[in-house]
Amino acid sequence: MKIYELGPAPSARRVSIFLAEKGIEVERQHIDIRGGENLSEDFKAKSLNGQIPVLELDDGTTICESVAICRYFDEAYPTEYSLFGNNALEKAQVEMWQRLVELRGLLVAMQAFRNISGIYQDRENCIAEWGEESRQRLIEFIPTLDKQLAVTPYIAGNNFSIADITTVILCDFIQNLEIQIDDSLPNLQRWYQHVSERPSIKA
Amino acid sequence: MKIYELGPAPSARRVSIFLAEKGIEVERQHIDIRGGENLSEDFKAKSLNGQIPVLELDDGTTICESVAICRYFDEAYPTEYSLFGNNALEKAQVEMWQRLVELRGLLVAMQAFRNISGIYQDRENCIAEWGEESRQRLIEFIPTLDKQLAVTPYIAGNNFSIADITTVILCDFIQNLEIQIDDSLPNLQRWYQHVSERPSIKA
Structure with a gap:
C-alpha cells in the first residue's frame, strides 16, 4: 500500500492529518506537481483526476480524491470513534x-x-x-x-x-x-x- | 419530518431518486427559488447554504446539502444494500x-x-x-x-x-x-x- 502525494498540498495534507488522527502509517511517494509529473501517462493511469493524493492498494487498485482515501481508511481500519460521525x-x-x-x-x-x-x-x-x-x-x-x-x-x-x-x-x-x-x-x-x-x- | 424543495431542481431530484430507490416517502413543501423564497430569513434559518433541498426532522433539526440528506436516510433507514457502497x-x-x-x-x-x-x-x-x-x-x-x-x-x-x-x-x-x-x-x-x-x- 502506498500514497502518491505532494506533502504540503492541501488535499495531501488532509489525508496526512486524517491518518495521523487514526494512527495509521502508510508509505509515501513524492510526485512533482509543479514539474508536471502528474501529467505523465503513467500517473494518469493511476489517478482518474490526474491529481494527488492517490492511494494504491497492494493489488494495484487505485483511489484518488482525498475524501475517498480517508473513507477507505475509516472503513478498512475501523476505530471506536469515526471522524465521519458515529450515528x-x-x-x-x-x-x-x-x-x-x-x-x-x-x-x-x-x-x-x-x-x-x-x-x-x-x-x-x-x-x-x-x-x-x-x-x-x-x-x-x-x-x-x-x-x-x-x-x-x-x-x-x-x-x-x-x-x-x-x-x-x-x-x-x-x-x-x-x-x-x-x-x-x-x-x-x-x-x-x-x-x-x-x-x-x-x- | 419534511423536505423543503423545488422538485425539478437537480439537487432536489437527487434526493427524490435516492428516496424512491430506498422506498421511503417523506412530506414535501415547495419553495419558490426563482421568486426568491429561499432568500427569506425564515428559510435561511433552516438552510445553512440558503438552498434547497432541506430536511427538517421532527425535533426541528435541519440538514441541507443533498448528499448529506441522502446519507441521513441511508444510515437512519438501513437496508441490506447501501447506495453508498457495501464494503x-x-x-x-x-x-x-x-x-x-x-x-x-x-x-x-x-x-x-x-x-x-x-x-x-x-x-x-x-x-x-x-x-x-x-x-x-x-x-x-x-x-x-x-x-x-x-x-x-x-x-x-x-x-x-x-x-x-x-x-x-x-x-x-x-x-x-x-x-x-x-x-x-x-x-x-x-x-x-x-x-x-x-x-x-x-x-
Missing part, C-alpha cells in the same frame, strides 16, 4: 459541514488562487475576474464558520471530525489570498488555536 | 466517483449554466467568460465517464450507487448547455438508456 444524524451533519466547507470554502479558495495567481497557466485558462469574484464569495462565506463555532465546539458539532480537518486546511490556504482569521472572527480564531494544538495538525 | 473498497470507490462526477461534472455544469445564462444575475455576479471556460472543461470531462462505463456496468463499479444518481442528474442538466450524450459516447449512452428505465428515475 445517522452525526454522519449527516459531518457530511453537510464537510460539503459546506469544501464547496463554499476550499474549492472557492482554490478557484480564487489559481485564477488570480495563474500558477498553472501553462496547463489551464485563467480568468482573473472569476478569481476575484471567488475571493469575494469566500470572504462572504467565512463568517458562517464563526457563527457555527459560537454554538458548537467543533465544526460539525460536539466532536472533532473530517469537517474540522477540511476547515484547518481552508484556514491555512486562505493566507495565500491575503485573508486573515482576525478579531472579527473570534470563535473561528479560538477554534483554530485549539485544533492547531492537536499532534496530527502540528506535525 | 471499505466499494465505499471508497463510490465516494471517489461521486466526487469526480460532482466536482468535475455537476458543479462545473452549474457554473457554466449560471454564468452563461445569467439566470440569477439579480443575486450574483455572472462572468460569461468563466461560464464558457467551465462548459469547455465539462466537455473534456465527460469522456471519462464513457471510458469507465466501457469496463463497469455502473459508474462506481458493479452496483448501482449514488454516483449513478449524480451522473443521471448531470446527463439531464447538460442539455441546458447544448451538450448531448451522442454516438461518440456509446457506453455512457447505453448506461443512460439502461438506468433511465429504473422506476426511481422514470418518476
Whole structure:
C-alpha cells in the first residue's frame, strides 16, 4: 500500500492529518506537481483526476480524491470513534459541514488562487475576474464558520471530525489570498488555536 | 419530518431518486427559488447554504446539502444494500466517483449554466467568460465517464450507487448547455438508456 502525494498540498495534507488522527502509517511517494509529473501517462493511469493524493492498494487498485482515501481508511481500519460521525444524524451533519466547507470554502479558495495567481497557466485558462469574484464569495462565506463555532465546539458539532480537518486546511490556504482569521472572527480564531494544538495538525 | 424543495431542481431530484430507490416517502413543501423564497430569513434559518433541498426532522433539526440528506436516510433507514457502497473498497470507490462526477461534472455544469445564462444575475455576479471556460472543461470531462462505463456496468463499479444518481442528474442538466450524450459516447449512452428505465428515475 502506498500514497502518491505532494506533502504540503492541501488535499495531501488532509489525508496526512486524517491518518495521523487514526494512527495509521502508510508509505509515501513524492510526485512533482509543479514539474508536471502528474501529467505523465503513467500517473494518469493511476489517478482518474490526474491529481494527488492517490492511494494504491497492494493489488494495484487505485483511489484518488482525498475524501475517498480517508473513507477507505475509516472503513478498512475501523476505530471506536469515526471522524465521519458515529450515528445517522452525526454522519449527516459531518457530511453537510464537510460539503459546506469544501464547496463554499476550499474549492472557492482554490478557484480564487489559481485564477488570480495563474500558477498553472501553462496547463489551464485563467480568468482573473472569476478569481476575484471567488475571493469575494469566500470572504462572504467565512463568517458562517464563526457563527457555527459560537454554538458548537467543533465544526460539525460536539466532536472533532473530517469537517474540522477540511476547515484547518481552508484556514491555512486562505493566507495565500491575503485573508486573515482576525478579531472579527473570534470563535473561528479560538477554534483554530485549539485544533492547531492537536499532534496530527502540528506535525 | 419534511423536505423543503423545488422538485425539478437537480439537487432536489437527487434526493427524490435516492428516496424512491430506498422506498421511503417523506412530506414535501415547495419553495419558490426563482421568486426568491429561499432568500427569506425564515428559510435561511433552516438552510445553512440558503438552498434547497432541506430536511427538517421532527425535533426541528435541519440538514441541507443533498448528499448529506441522502446519507441521513441511508444510515437512519438501513437496508441490506447501501447506495453508498457495501464494503471499505466499494465505499471508497463510490465516494471517489461521486466526487469526480460532482466536482468535475455537476458543479462545473452549474457554473457554466449560471454564468452563461445569467439566470440569477439579480443575486450574483455572472462572468460569461468563466461560464464558457467551465462548459469547455465539462466537455473534456465527460469522456471519462464513457471510458469507465466501457469496463463497469455502473459508474462506481458493479452496483448501482449514488454516483449513478449524480451522473443521471448531470446527463439531464447538460442539455441546458447544448451538450448531448451522442454516438461518440456509446457506453455512457447505453448506461443512460439502461438506468433511465429504473422506476426511481422514470418518476
